[in-house]
Amino acid sequence: EKGGYDHFMLKEIFEQPKTILDCLRGRLNAENGTIQVSGIENYLDEISKANRIIIIACGTSWHAGLVAEYIIEETCRIPVEVEYASEFRYRNPIIHPGDMIIAISQSGETADTIVAIEKAKEQGAIIMGIVNVVGSSIARISQTGAYTHAGPEIGVASTKAFTGQLAALMLVAFKIAHHKQTITEERYRELCAELALVPGKVEKILEQNDSIKAIAETLKDSSDALFLGRGYNFPIALEGALKLKEISYIHAEGYPAAEMKHGPIALVDEHLPVIFIATKDIYHEKIVSNMQEIKARKGRVIAVINEGDEITPAIADGVITIPEADEIIAPILNVVPLQLLSYHIGIARGCNVDMPRNLAKSVTVE
Numbered sequence: 001e002k003g004g005y006d007h008f009m010l011k012e013i014f015e016q017p018k019t020i021l022d023c024l025r026g027r028l029n030a031e032n033g034t035i036q037v038s039g040i041e042n043y044l045d046e047i048s049k050a051n052r053i054i055i056i057a058c059g060t061s062w063h064a065g066l067v068a069e070y071i072i073e074e075t076c077r078i079p080v081e082v083e084y085a086s087e088f089r090y091r092n093p094i095i096h097p098g099d100m101i102i103a104i105s106q107s108g109e110t111a112d113t114i115v116a117i118e119k120a121k122e123q124g125a126i127i128m129g130i131v132n133v134v135g136s137s138i139a140r141i142s143q144t145g146a147y148t149h150a151g152p153e154i155g156v157a158s159t160k161a162f163t164g165q166l167a168a169l170m171l172v173a174f175k176i177a178h179h180k181q182t183i184t185e186e187r188y189r190e191l192c193a194e195l196a197l198v199p200g201k202v203e204k205i206l207e208q209n210d211s212i213k214a215i216a217e218t219l220k221d222s223s224d225a226l227f228l229g230r231g232y233n234f235p236i237a238l239e240g241a242l243k244l245k246e247i248s249y250i251h252a253e254g255y256p257a258a259e260m261k262h263g264p265i266a267l268v269d270e271h272l273p274v275i276f277i278a279t280k281d282i283y284h285e286k287i288v289s290n291m292q293e294i295k296a297r298k299g300r301v302i303a304v305i306n307e308g309d310e311i312t313p314a315i316a317d318g319v320i321t322i323p324e325a326d327e328i329i330a331p332i333l334n335v336v337p338l339q340l341l342s343y344h345i346g347i348a349r350g351c352n353v354d355m356p357r358n359l360a361k362s363v364t365v366e
């Protein structure tokens with residue numbers, strides 16, 4: 001049932017070109033440049049009028065929420081807050097009429113997320129669910145939403161569900177932005193076209209499995225690791241760090257790259273690998289100078305960069321290249337090599353990657 005792969009985690013990472021396509025299928029028409037998401041069509045006016053969106057989730061799904069915050073604010077011009085379900089539910093949260101909640105959950109059964117959205121619903125918020133398991137509790141509580149269609153995820157650490165969440169959230173964001181006319185028709189078509197290219201680009205990233213494995217070999221004896229990214233890639237740095245912790249038990253932290261100077265740089269020495277998510281965007285030059293700062297302190301730099309980047313390979317000890325993509329789309333691509341990196345480091349350390357110690361696939365108790 002592992003389809004020829006050694007582990008479910010690896011199978012699920014490799015399934016992503018297909019699962020992302022499954023999420024887009026029937027919804028994204030790249031030729032006409034249109035998006036149809038049946039679960040939200042009836043709520044488009046209400047969503048467009050939302051004064052505020054609060055995203056509620058836990059763990060990896062919370063990271064998808066952070067990416068969505070950047071995307072929704074940029075394209076839909078609606079203020080977004082991203083909340084840990086466990087914090088939100090106990091805080092007597094302020095909900096105004098016209099607030100909209102997006103709950104993100106692979107399982108649809110995470111206890112804290114369920115209680116959080118039930119509370120918000122009682123206070124009159126509209127709940128949109130971005131859920132993988134069809135018919136799950138969160139899907140049933142939500143009035144509107146989109147399934148991620150990633151298929152059953154068996155590996156305890158979330159991989160294909162995360163990219164499914166990002167794909168679904170991008171569809172929803174672009175659709176709302178188009179409806180609200182907060183992006184031009186031209187930009188909408190451009191984003192649709194870019195989104196349609198994602199499965200093929202993920203395929204190309206997966207072809208680097210062997211070189212990512214070789215980089216993993218150089219990192220396997222580390223006791224700590226730092227992941228840095230900015231903008232749309234800051235949440236990807238968090239997700240890279242979470243994946244590494246879960247799968248390899250190496251202590252890892254993700255930070256916005258510019259925060260490095262405000263503390264974490266004290267950790268840097270020849271033993272600390274720093275993984276930069278540094279694909280082309282407005283921050284690129286700044287992130288390259290962060291890399292130089294790490295090198296100057298003898299840290300080891302691994303960089304996720306775009307094809308054609310000629311500067312970074314001279315600085316970095318290891319590079320992983322990603323096909324060029326619009327910066328809004330890039331996070332869905334950039335997470336894939338980090339999943340593979342964690343997988344190979346975990347395997348090299350003899351870890352049970354499909355069932356990390358102490359973790360449960362769905363956290364149905366608080």
Ligand code: F6R
Nearest residue numbers: 059060061105106107110157158
């Ligand atoms: C990390 C992971 C967890 C889940 C979290 C939320 O790899 O799998 O952090 O993302 O427990 O679960 P769902 O999405 O089912 O609500």
